[in-house]
Amino acid sequence: MSELAVWATITVLPGRQAEAERFFARSRAILDAEPGTTSFFVVRIDDETYGVFDTFADRAALEAHIAGGSGRDAVYAQVGTLFAAPPAITNATVVERGAAG
Template identity: 30%
Template sequence: MIKKALFVRLEARPGKEHAVADFLDAGLEMTNREATTPIWFALRLSPTTFGVFDAFANEEDRQAHLHGSMAGALMARVDEMLASPPSVEPIDVLAMKNRLP
């Protein structure tokens, strides 16, 4: 059961929008290797603003993701790609629907 989540907002440096989009596209492979990250979305919110929403069964799994390869890869490229540090918002999931048509 999903109980915890994160929303991460990323603001690209001018001219780095494509690099952020490519990084997030590659992030799918990294998060697919994380057994404790069952739900992960990479989002484009505006031409320069991106986001990541991911969800977890519990706090331990959320912390594992925050200390995992995707987070490490992002933090290694913050100065290169982002106008400011990522905004990371922890979320408690109250209810969820997940059914494909």
């Protein structure tokens, strides 16, 4: 099976960027311990919008992530206090991957 990917955009409440970035750093530590997570990136798109890109070895790894400590429940628990709304999520399949760098 091909590597799976998730692209999510999420809006942070005004003035909460530093707290959001700490949340993303904690998420990275959790994702680093997930054996099927093959990459994790967070990018700042503008002052209040962030993009998160994750890749997973297979469907089981993706499902484990969703159920894990930085997955759906962890993010949704922050809606209204840290995030303005649930993330907009796009699921995809990796077609080509460049060299690590």
